[in-house]
Amino acid sequence: MAYNKYKPLFRNLNINHADDISLSADYFREITKGLIDSHFQIVFEDSILGGAIIFPASDKKAKASDFRLPFDYSTLDKKYFDADYLQGIDELTKINNQSQEVVLATIDKNIIYFHCNQFSLERSFYSNSEGNVKLILDKFFERIYLNQYKGLIIDLRYNFGGDLADLNFFLNHFVQSELTIGFSKYKRSNGMLDYSPWIKAVIPAGKKEKRKLLPIIILADRFTVSTAELIMLSLRLLPNVKIIGETSWGATGPIGATNLFQAGTFKVPGYLTVYTSSAAFKYIDGRIYEGVGFPPDVSIPFSSEKITDNIDIQLEYAISVLGR
Structure with a gap:
């Protein structure tokens, strides 16, 4: 279960360390990669993460063999x-x-x-x-x-x-x-x-x-x-x-x-x-x-x-x- 796996991992992070803050984003990406909520996004506001975005639905579609960018008609x-x-x-x-x-x-x-x-x-x-x-x-x-x-x-x-x-x-x-x-x-x-x-x-x-x-x-x-x-x-x-x-x-x-x-x-x-x-x-x-x-x-x-x-x-x- 994700909660039991990741709770101790997050507990061990230090919010004052840049590497740990970056690692927290990696954890969130792992936790959410299987979600079917196609609205779901995490937008990071912390300056260390530089506005990084986790968007599982977009990531999944980008990996499809027929992926394309949107076109404005x-x-x-x-x-x-x-x-x-x-x-x-x-x-x-x-x-x-x-x-x-x-x-x-x-x-x-x-x-x-x-x-x-x-x-x-x-x-x-x-x-x-x-x-x-x-x-x-x-x-x-x-x-x-x-x-x-x-x-x-x-x-x-x-x-x-x-x-x-x-x-x-x-x-x-x-x-x-x-x-x-x-x-x-x-x-x-x-x-x-x-x-x-x-x-x-x-x-x-x-x-x-x-x-x-x-x-x-x-x-x-x-x-x-x-x-x-x-x-x-x-x-x-x-x-x-x-x-x-x-x-x-x-x-x-x-x-x-x-x-x-x-x-x-x-x-x-x-x-x-x-x-x-x-x-x-x-x-x-x-x-x-x-x-x-x-x-x-x-x-x-x-x-x-x-x-x-x-x-x-x-x-x-x-x-x-x-x-x-």
Whole structure:
């Protein structure tokens, strides 16, 4: 058992010795290498460790034979958009120093395309930013029920997630009756095995007026993470929604405010911060996709050769399906 093995090792360390502080990081790396929590990170704040990060999920993926770095499609995909596309940025709202960006476009005048780089949409919507994010979101939410379009593409590729509050904020514009997306299990006290039973995870009904939603294709890749995955999983339960691309990252356990849960992110001042899920999540199909990722309905792997030729094969496939 890890506790029994490592407790005496840590007890023998001297926090005033640089070598021992470095050795503590090695111990943490050994202890956590088998974790399936794909949010889990340890960020060291101690000056001796120089901001070192332990990220087991990333380390595991980096060792895979088909490993690749994330790719930002935003520049490439502009060639597919009609000329009047909208792009907004909220410089006031940031996650990990990254601003909220949104893109709303039409393709061939009859397909809606929406992309966001992260999920701090609700905060951006109500912020005082001059970046047009609110305007773009209002236009987007208005269009998704207009029958003048053949369908909607929601591009969640290279989206590392963000605010859990966006789950309701975003989905309330799509969900017209209460939607159970799965079940969550929470830590109830400090006891090692003291967990709650599985509790329904529900998206409340948003729109009062019943209207027919456009067919939706979600683009996902290996770097569709966290809140982006939960939004994708939720939308997948609606009629006429398909996922195209690659299996997602596999970080479906929600991260909530630390004052609300017995588990989750915490800090040891001056030494480290631990980022970890606040709860376990089980999808409505009874499966846990943490550490595994959610597979697409149509698998279209990333192609560096096509990218070199300025072709987005995943987007082109989505356009061909909706344009039929």
